[in-house]
Amino acid sequence: MRSVRICAKMRCTDEAVATVGLSYERRVVVIGDLVPEPNPNLVDLCSQHVERLRPPVGWRVLDERVPVPTAHP
Numbered sequence: 001m002r003s004v005r006i007c008a009k010m011r012c013t014d015e016a017v018a019t020v021g022l023s024y025e026r027r028v029v030v031i032g033d034l035v036p037e038p039n040p041n042l043v044d045l046c047s048q049h050v051e052r053l054r055p056p057v058g059w060r061v062l063d064e065r066v067p068v069p070t071a072h073p
């Protein structure tokens with residue numbers, strides 16, 4: 001049994017699908033799979049807000065999510 005996590009964006013009630021963290025040393029926004037436990041240093045976002053995510057100027061986005069395996073024929 002898992003509890004549903006909600007997107008951290010204000011006024012958004014969609015289910016979170018990814019966890020985003022900031023690496024200030026590397027200036028990287030890291031998108032990862034939803035972490036099992038809520039972490040105060042990370043934000044959970046829904047798919048829509050992950051897609052819309054724009055890094056601050058001078059930052060890169062690193063998507064470390066594991067791709068969903070496609071079914072083999």
Ligand SMILES: [Zn+2]
Nearest residue numbers: 007012046049
């Ligand atoms: Zn959202």
